[in-house]
Amino acid sequence: MLFCRGFSRISRNPRTILLGFILSRPTGPSQSLLSNQYLNSTLKVCAGRETFSWSLPAFLGIGRQIHHQSSSIIEEQLDPFSLVADELSLLAKRLRSMVVAEVPKLASAAEYFFKLGVEGKRFRPTVLLLMATALNVHIPEPTAGGVGDTLTTDLRTRQQSIAEITEMIHVASLLHDDVLDDADKRRGIGSLNAVMGNKLAVLAGDFLLSRACVSLAALKNTEVVSLIATVVEHLVTGETMQMTTSSEQRCSMEYYMQKTYYKTASLISNSCKAIALLAGQTAEVAMLAFEYGKHLGLAFQLIDDVLDFTGTSASLGKGSLSDIQHGIVTAPILFAMEEFPQLHAIVYQGFDNPENVDIALEYLGKSDGIQRTRELAMKHANLAAAAIESLPESNDEQVRKSRRALVDLTQRVIMRNK
Amino acid sequence: MATALSVRIPELPPAGVGDTLPTDLRTSQQRIAEITEMIHVASLLHDDVLDDADKRRGICSLNAVMGNKLAVLAGDFLLSRACVSLASLKNTEVVTLIATVVENLVTGETMQLTTASKQRFSMDYYMQKTYNKTASLISNSCKSIAILAGHTAEVAMLAFEYGKNLGLAFQLIDDVLDFTGTSASLGKGSLSDIRHGIITAPILFAMEEFPELHAVVDQGFKNPANVDIALGFLGKSSGIQRTKELAMKHANLAAQVIESLPESDDANVIRSRQALIDLTQRVLTRNK
Numbered sequence: 001m002l003f004c005r006g007f008s009r010i011s012r013n014p015r016t017i018l019l020g021f022i023l024s025r026p027t028g029p030s031q032s033l034l035s036n037q038y039l040n041s042t043l044k045v046c047a048g049r050e051t052f053s054w055s056l057p058a059f060l061g062i063g064r065q066i067h068h069q070s071s072s073i074i075e076e077q078l079d080p081f082s083l084v085a086d087e088l089s090l091l092a093k094r095l096r097s098m099v100v101a102e103v104p105k106l107a108s109a110a111e112y113f114f115k116l117g118v119e120g121k122r123f124r125p126t127v128l129l130l131m132a133t134a135l136n137v138h139i140p141e142p143t144a145g146g147v148g149d150t151l152t153t154d155l156r157t158r159q160q161s162i163a164e165i166t167e168m169i170h171v172a173s174l175l176h177d178d179v180l181d182d183a184d185k186r187r188g189i190g191s192l193n194a195v196m197g198n199k200l201a202v203l204a205g206d207f208l209l210s211r212a213c214v215s216l217a218a219l220k221n222t223e224v225v226s227l228i229a230t231v232v233e234h235l236v237t238g239e240t241m242q243m244t245t246s247s248e249q250r251c252s253m254e255y256y257m258q259k260t261y262y263k264t265a266s267l268i269s270n271s272c273k274a275i276a277l278l279a280g281q282t283a284e285v286a287m288l289a290f291e292y293g294k295h296l297g298l299a300f301q302l303i304d305d306v307l308d309f310t311g312t313s314a315s316l317g318k319g320s321l322s323d324i325q326h327g328i329v330t331a332p333i334l335f336a337m338e339e340f341p342q343l344h345a346i347v348y349q350g351f352d353n354p355e356n357v358d359i360a361l362e363y364l365g366k367s368d369g370i371q372r373t374r375e376l377a378m379k380h381a382n383l384a385a386a387a388i389e390s391l392p393e394s395n396d397e398q399v400r401k402s403r404r405a406l407v408d409l410t411q412r413v414i415m416r417n418k
Numbered sequence: 419m420a421t422a423l424s425v426r427i428p429e430l431p432p433a434g435v436g437d438t439l440p441t442d443l444r445t446s447q448q449r450i451a452e453i454t455e456m457i458h459v460a461s462l463l464h465d466d467v468l469d470d471a472d473k474r475r476g477i478c479s480l481n482a483v484m485g486n487k488l489a490v491l492a493g494d495f496l497l498s499r500a501c502v503s504l505a506s507l508k509n510t511e512v513v514t515l516i517a518t519v520v521e522n523l524v525t526g527e528t529m530q531l532t533t534a535s536k537q538r539f540s541m542d543y544y545m546q547k548t549y550n551k552t553a554s555l556i557s558n559s560c561k562s563i564a565i566l567a568g569h570t571a572e573v574a575m576l577a578f579e580y581g582k583n584l585g586l587a588f589q590l591i592d593d594v595l596d597f598t599g600t601s602a603s604l605g606k607g608s609l610s611d612i613r614h615g616i617i618t619a620p621i622l623f624a625m626e627e628f629p630e631l632h633a634v635v636d637q638g639f640k641n642p643a644n645v646d647i648a649l650g651f652l653g654k655s656s657g658i659q660r661t662k663e664l665a666m667k668h669a670n671l672a673a674q675v676i677e678s679l680p681e682s683d684d685a686n687v688i689r690s691r692q693a694l695i696d697l698t699q700r701v702l703t704r705n706k
Contacts, residue, residue, distance in 0.1 A: 106528040176494060180487045199468045199531060202490055206464065206497075207524040213501060213517030222508040229501035236495045243487065 080405035080412070081122075084129040087160065091125055095164050098211055105196075109204035110211075112192050113171045120187055124170060124268055125163040127296065127409065131275045131289055132159040133402035137394050158219055158278050165228060166271045168212040173235045175205035180239070181326070223277055227270045238262030242328060247348050250329045251337060257298070265297025288387045292406065295384035300413045302377035305330035306370055307417065309361075324360060327351050331376065333360060336369035374414075381410040419563045419577060420447040421690035422679065446507055447563050453500045453516060454559040460496035461523045463489050468527065469614070511565055515558045526550025530616060538617045538635065539625060545586070553585025576675050580694065583672035588701050590665035593618035594658055595705065597649075612648060615639050619664065621648060624657035662702075669698040 081088075092114070099110040113120070177183070178191040179201045185191055193201035209232065216225050241249075241259040249255040272293035276286040309332055311319030323330050327350055337343045340363045346356050364370065385407045394400060465471070466479040467489045473479060481489035497520070504513050529537075529547040537543045560581035564574040597620055599607030611618050615638055625631045631651045634644050652658065673695045682688065 105531070106525065176490060179490060198486070200528075202464055202468060203524055203528055203531070205494075207521065207528075209497065210517055210520035210524060214514060214521060217510050217514035217517050220510045222505060222510065225510070225513060226502070226505040229498065229505040232501055233495070233498040236491060236498050240491055240495070243491070 080130060080409050081126055083401065083405050084126055087129050088122055088125055091129075091160055091163055091167075092122075094160075095167060098164065098215070099168070099208060105200060106203065106207060109192060109196055109200045110207050112195075112204070113174065113187065114167075122167070123300075124166050124271070127268060127293065127406070128159070128163040128166060128271055128275055130402045130406050130409075131272050131292070132156065132279070133398055134388065134391065134406055135276055135279050135281055135285065135289065136396070136399055136402075137392060155279060159275050161215055161219060162224070162271055162274050162278065165212045165215050166267060168208045168215075169228070169232060169235070170267060172205040172208035172212070173239075175201050175208070177239065179205075180243070219278070221278065224274045227274050227277075231267050231270045234262040234266040238264075238266075250347060251334070251344060253331070253334050256329070256331060256334055260298060260301045261294070264301040265294045268297040269293035285391065288390055292384045292387040295380040295387065296410060296413060299377045299380040299384065299410065302331055302373050302380065303414060303416065305332060306373050306377070309364065309370065321357065321361075324351055324357055325354075331373040332364055332369035334369075335372040336360075336364045336367035339367045339369075378414055381414050384410045419560050419580070419690075419694065420444065420567070421686055422676065422694055423564055423567050423569060423573065423577065424682075424684065424687050424690075443567060446566050449503055449507060450512070450559055450562050450566065453503050454555060456496045456500040456503070457516070457520060457523070458555060460493040460500070461527075463493035463496070465527060467493075468531070507566070509566060512562045515562050515565075519555050519558045522550040522554035526552075526554070539622065539632065541619070541622050544617070544619065544622055548586060548589045549582065552589040553582045556585040557581035573680065576678055580672050580675040583668040583675065584698060584701060587665045587668040587672065587698065590619055590661050590668070591701060591704065593620060594661050594665070597652065597658065609645065609649075612639055612645055619661040620652055620657035622657075623660040624648075624652045624655035627655045627657075666702055669702050672698045 096111055096114050099114055100107055174186060175192055178186055179193045179198050182193075183191045184194045191201075192204060212228075216228050219225070238259050238261075241255070241262065245255070269290045270293070273286050273290040276289040281289075305323065307319055308321065308323045308330065309319045324333065329347055333343070333347070337347065343360065343363045346359050346363075349356055351357050351360070388403050388406050391403065394403075462474060463480055466474055467481045467486050470481075471479045472482045479489075480492060500516075504516050507513070526547050526549075529543070529550065533543070557578045558581070561574050561578040564577040569577075593611065595607055596609060596611045596618065597607045612621065617635060621631070621635070625635065628651045631648060634647050634651075637644055639645050639648070676691050676694050679691065682691075
């Protein structure tokens with residue numbers, strides 16, 4: 001049938017693709033009227049927006065979002081994680097060897113969260129490795145023949161080092177956070193402080209931090225060292241902001257977003273920027289990399305906030321509710337407070353009393369809090385995608401694949417439900 | 419040390435720039451001192467959390483006043499500020515040195531927390547732990563001072579050796595004072611090390627002379643009777659004396675290092691070097 005060919009026809013303009021598809025669908029007499037109407041309304045829709053979503057016919061059953069500058073070749077459903085899977089394994093192995101310590105107890109504490117099976121989603125290293133490829137454009141500096149190759153390998157190794165450093169800092173902060181929060185569980189197993197005590201957990205965190213610093217110094221790039229040092233400071237500042245909020249600050253969306261930037265987005269944004277700097281990119285490109293990381297991180301955290309309420313179901317209260325029970329007021333509640341000022345009083349009282357949790361949930365359910373948080377997350381996700389699309393063009397297939405994967409990630413961050 | 423190493427390096431740029439350069443150099447060396455102090459305090463804050471300490475420097479510990487959480491965070495904060503400051507020096511060798519210090523501090527603390535029985539008897543293990551916990555910070559920061567000043571690897575190594583030997587001497591006398599306190603007789607000191615089960619040089623030396631002490635150490639010191647027994651043995655042994663002698667050996671090594679520095683006619687340089695040597699003696703003769 002005609003419609004199959006519609007897909008394989010080379011066409012740059014997504015509207016043309018859509019037209020081709022619609023026009024080539026089999027139409028019987030009763031359907032032609034329908035399809036004309038459909039065509040008209042769809043054309044109106046196409047004209048107004050750069051991006052649009054459309055469903056493929058039922059038998060294909062996949063929903064896709066096609067972007068303005070889609071390539072001429074049909075895109076496979078890219079799994080961003082699989083693009084860098086091999087490299088991630090290599091990194092994991094190196095990380096495990098990097099956190100080896102002379103003192104056995106310290107060694108087992110330090111490697112606790114790097115062992116197979118509990119390395120977490122490895123979201124950050126994935127982003128960084130993809131970013132490294134996405135920015136892999138030739139900088140017109142003359143180098144002697146052979147040196148060019150070694151430089152490229154060295155560059156990749158250095159960028160991988162950023163991914164390792166980032167992961168060590170991230171785990172160090174988790175270890176200290178769990179001590180601060182008296183947490184029992186992390187990544188599905190006992191938290192380190194629960195298993196080996198607070199002392200070793202604090203020490204292990206310090207150890208990982210120092211190992212990260214040593215690795216960082218080895219890169220011999222002082223701008224990168226500054227960036228990552230700033231991240232560590234931000235992590236601490238974010239945690240302190242969370243611990244010591246005055247009542248007024250707890251009700252402020254601005255304060256919340258600032259804290260979220262420090263606690264979650266700063267690490268990703270600054271390491272993305274570091275990746276760009278190591279590659280010798282311009283300040284503008286480095287800034288785009290930074291913006292991608294920042295918006296991705298913010299989107300990620302906002303959805304995290306939603307999931308804490310909704311969990312794996314769309315209804316309220318099925319989530320773990322761990323934030324609110326710890327007295328941490330997140331975006332959904334902040335939005336709800338705008339609609340229901342009565343909620344302020346509850347938030348002031350705090351959530352040690354479980355009844356207050358129920359009252360807050362009720363208000364949340366009546367409000368648009370969840371919806372508005374999702375919308376804000378989507379706004380940031382789209383900003384992240386836009387940053388990638390603003391990168392200087394490249395014809396290299398690997399580069400384009402990685403950029404698509406980075407854009408794909410911005411959607412996955414929004415759509416995940418755990 | 420910064421002044422002691424203040425010698426003209428032949429590659430210095432012409433007069434105009436030369437004037438500003440020493441000031442910048444001095445500022446960056448001062449920054450090393452600040453960074454060192456921040457790291458030191460950060461480690462104290464974390465150590466007090468780890469040891470459930472109530473007092474520090476004559477006042478309450480931070481964790482006793484504001485809780486463990488804020489103390490851990492405060493330590494992290496100081497560490498991160500130190501990192502930012504370190505990065506601003508734009509010298510990756512120095513960054514590596516100081517990062518290694520933090521690693522050594524952690525390793526030293528862990529060595530102390532988790533010694534298996536055998537290790538607790540070993541003088542080598544004890545000296546290694548002492549290097550990590552006390553001497554590494556001073557030695558590596560001294561070395562950093564030298565590196566910032568653009569000195570050769572040999573001079574940098576001398577600065578390192580001064581710091582290391584000074585630090586070791588300091589800690590050994592600290593160990594003695596914990597037993598002797600402000601009086602020369604045993605037991606007037608705070609005895610805080612031994613009560614926490616931390617075996618220091620005097621006891622290690624005593625164990626060499628009185629193998630019976632091994633059994634007591636093995637049992638641990640939760641039982642105050644064991645503390646008394648150990649003190650008894652210590653008094654009979656030359657543990658205190660030998661520790662003082664070891665401290666003196668390290669102090670003298672430190673002094674010798676200063677004397678091996680490249681000659682200088684500058685009065686300030688000479689004075690600073692004399693002061694550094696003087697410090698090696700003060701470390702020995704202090705009684706608190």
